[in-house]
Amino acid sequence: GAGVSQSPSNKVTEKGKDVELRCDPISGHTALYWYRQRLGQGLEFLIYFQGNSAPDKSGLPSDRFSAERTGESVSTLTIQRTQQEDSAVYLCASSSANRGGYTFGSGTRLTVV
Amino acid sequence: AQKVTQAQTEISVVEKEDVTLDCVYETRDTTYYLFWYKQPPSGELVFLIRRNSFDEQNEISGRYSWNFQKSTSSFNFTITASQVVDSAVYFCALSGYTGGGNKLTFGTGTQLKVEL
Numbered sequence A: 001g002a003g004v005s006q007s008p009s010n011k012v013t014e015k016g017k018d019v020e021l022r023c024d025p026i027s028g029h030t031a032l033y034w035y036r037q038r039l040g041q042g043l044e045f046l047i048y049f050q051g052n053s054a055p056d057k058s059g060l061p062s063d064r065f066s067a068e069r070t071g072e073s074v075s076t077l078t079i080q081r082t083q084q085e086d087s088a089v090y091l092c093a094s095s096s097a098n099r100g101g102y103t104f105g106s107g108t109r110l111t112v113v
Numbered sequence B: 001a002q003k004v005t006q007a008q009t010e011i012s013v014v015e016k017e018d019v020t021l022d023c024v025y026e027t028r029d030t031t032y033y034l035f036w037y038k039q040p041p042s043g044e045l046v047f048l049i050r051r052n053s054f055d056e057q058n059e060i061s062g063r064y065s066w067n068f069q070k071s072t073s074s075f076n077f078t079i080t081a082s083q084v085v086d087s088a089v090y091f092c093a094l095s096g097y098t099g100g101g102n103k104l105t106f107g108t109g110t111q112l113k114v115e116l
Helices: none
Strands: A005-007 A011-013 A019-026 A032-035 A043-050 A053-056 A065-070 A076-081 A088-093 A109-112 B003-005 B012-014 B019-021 B024-026 B035-038 B047-051 B059-061 B064-069 B073-077 B089-096 B110-115
Touching: A005 A088, A005 B110, A011 A019, A019 A088, A019 A109, A032 A076, A043 A065, A043 A076, A053 B019, A076 A088, A076 B089, B012 B019, B019 B110, B024 B073, B047 B064, B047 B073, B073 B089
Parallel strands: A011 A109, B012 B110
Antiparallel strands: A005 A019, A019 A076, A032 A043, A032 A088, A043 A053, A065 A076, A088 A109, B003 B024, B019 B073, B035 B047, B035 B089, B059 B064, B064 B073, B089 B110
């Protein structure tokens, strides 16, 4: 597609439930990144995909967080047993190379109540 | 490890004033990229500029200009004749240049408020 698409745009979930966030990168972009932005704060790196492998998962905050990617297309970020501290905007970005040219999606605003 | 510091958390100016947003970075990479992004109240991240560490030329784009000083590890951003529409959070970011995938390391952002 023309841009990075994320769905849903907003998600409200009850504490303890699992959620799945989806990212559709720009077609042909081999690199895909997930970031988290808590209210009023900067962006925290979560995970990076090159194709469907994840060479850098260093930012995942706990084992409740996982992500996968199908080929060089859609990625899903899953948060299990959500906690209130997981409330944030989750942003996805894609890039056509390992450096430069990142395009961000509009994010998924997750609220855990 | 990479680090980006934006010491100014919030800046308020009156329209038409010039304003400079500071960015200082740390990296062990000899080659890297520096970025500025704008995040208006709507929330999307808008790409403003990418600068390769090899290129220390300053850049001007309309009312925006960037001053890259490798000697002081700074990449400052100036808005000339600010406008209300410039009100946003501005993020400076850094990525490496190695082959293994280069995540962006962001600063904590500077909230710019431009008032009439």
